[in-house]
Amino acid sequence: MTRRPSARPASAPYSAPGRRSRRLSNSSRVTLLAAMADPSALVAALVDGDRRALARALSIVDRGGAAGDALCQALPLSTIRSRIVGFTGAGGAGKSTLIAALIGATRERGLTVAVLAMDPASVIGGGALLGDRVRMEEYHADSGVFVRSVAARGNAGGISRSTASALAVLRAAGFDAIFVESIGAGQDQIDLASLVDTLVLVEAPNLGDDVQALKSGVREHADIIVVAKSDIPGADASVAILTANARDEAQSTGIERSVVRVSAYTGEGIADLLDRLLEPPRPNARRESIPAAQLRALVADEAAKLAIETLDGPTLARLQARIDAEPGHARQIAREWLIDSRR
Numbered sequence: 001m002t003r004r005p006s007a008r009p010a011s012a013p014y015s016a017p018g019r020r021s022r023r024l025s026n027s028s029r030v031t032l033l034a035a036m037a038d039p040s041a042l043v044a045a046l047v048d049g050d051r052r053a054l055a056r057a058l059s060i061v062d063r064g065g066a067a068g069d070a071l072c073q074a075l076p077l078s079t080i081r082s083r084i085v086g087f088t089g090a091g092g093a094g095k096s097t098l099i100a101a102l103i104g105a106t107r108e109r110g111l112t113v114a115v116l117a118m119d120p121a122s123v124i125g126g127g128a129l130l131g132d133r134v135r136m137e138e139y140h141a142d143s144g145v146f147v148r149s150v151a152a153r154g155n156a157g158g159i160s161r162s163t164a165s166a167l168a169v170l171r172a173a174g175f176d177a178i179f180v181e182s183i184g185a186g187q188d189q190i191d192l193a194s195l196v197d198t199l200v201l202v203e204a205p206n207l208g209d210d211v212q213a214l215k216s217g218v219r220e221h222a223d224i225i226v227v228a229k230s231d232i233p234g235a236d237a238s239v240a241i242l243t244a245n246a247r248d249e250a251q252s253t254g255i256e257r258s259v260v261r262v263s264a265y266t267g268e269g270i271a272d273l274l275d276r277l278l279e280p281p282r283p284n285a286r287r288e289s290i291p292a293a294q295l296r297a298l299v300a301d302e303a304a305k306l307a308i309e310t311l312d313g314p315t316l317a318r319l320q321a322r323i324d325a326e327p328g329h330a331r332q333i334a335r336e337w338l339i340d341s342r343r
């Protein structure tokens with residue numbers, strides 16, 4: 001199958017509000033069906049920066065089933081470079097607004113960013129996906145920003161399966177940072193923790209006498225605790241409580257968790273938080289359970305490295321001689337050599 005030329009330039013913005021609900025035309029339906037049958041052209045386009053192909057691929061994996069699996073398997077196994085950050089916290093804690101501020105800071109550094117909003121409830125109507133202060137229209141013309149919401153529930157396999165696949169697709173598209181917003185509770189958050197490099201728990205000040213994180217049980221899965229809305233009174237008290245708690249916990253468990261105060265409104269702490277999020281993630285025991293899509297990518301990555309290490313000069317010359325002798329069979333010859341070299 002030859003590659004389908006992109007109908008829009010790669011710089012075309014992600015769908016404007018309303019477009020998502022538009023029904024596919026007959027010709028798009030045919031293309032979508034073709035992509036489901038043979039995802040390689042779609043994958044090539046999304047790797048190439050075609051945002052429409054990316055949106056389509058995400059729809060396919062969101063729906064799951066055989067087509068979703070086939071697409072995941074067609075994803076390239078390039079070096080994993082994206083930093084994936086999960087944001088969790090109570091409703092209204094300030095997650096979306098914080099993510100919007102981080103998008104701005106990420107773009108200022110020349111890095112690309114994708115956002116996956118996992119709970120449809122966090123998608124506010126009218127295009128204000130990321131909070132009421134920073135509206136996404138600002139980024140509609142920016143191909144370095146991609147925002148998407150996925151159904152967190154009602155999917156076979158639940159949150160981890162659909163989200164792991166979506167993350168694998170976004171990774172293949174080569175984003176430097178991928179932010180996931182989740183308001184899910186309990187098991188959902190634990191699942192999210194296993195999919196991301198860093199889990200950020202967002203707390204708002206004044207959520208009551210006992211700061212929510214202390215009782216929620218989610219804190220133990222978080223790597224960084226953020227006190228958002230630091231511009232409002234009460235933030236200092238929350239920071240003090242959470243910092244003291246983190247210190248006690250570090251003493252008893254040895255696990256260090258930083259508490260960072262930020263305000264999406266004033267910009268306080270945003271650059272510092274982004275620095276931490278872009279650092280290489282620390283090894284973490286709970287992330288040993290890797291979802292299948294990522295595990296496949298990891299194994300294939302290592303396999304490719306091993307194969308390349310084995311390919312010394314004389315081996316390459318031998319392979320070249322065989323390819324010269326049997327033109328048109330290069331791929332088959334490479335495959336046979338790989339199988340032989342494993343024996």
Ligand SMILES: Nc1nc2c(ncn2[C@@H]2O[C@H](COP(=O)(O)OP(=O)(O)OP(=O)(O)O)[C@@H](O)[C@H]2O)c(=O)[nH]1
Nearest residue numbers: 091092093094095096097122131183229263264265
């Ligand atoms: N003062 C102040 N208000 C903020 C800040 N960030 C967010 N808010 C306000 O807090 C409210 C909730 O913000 P969101 O970003 O939508 O919170 P959320 O955690 O994404 O909410 P859900 O997606 O519904 O769970 C909004 O009214 C924001 O304007 C901030 O830095 N300072």
Ligand SMILES: [Mg+2]
Nearest residue numbers: 095096122181
């Ligand atoms: Mg939100």
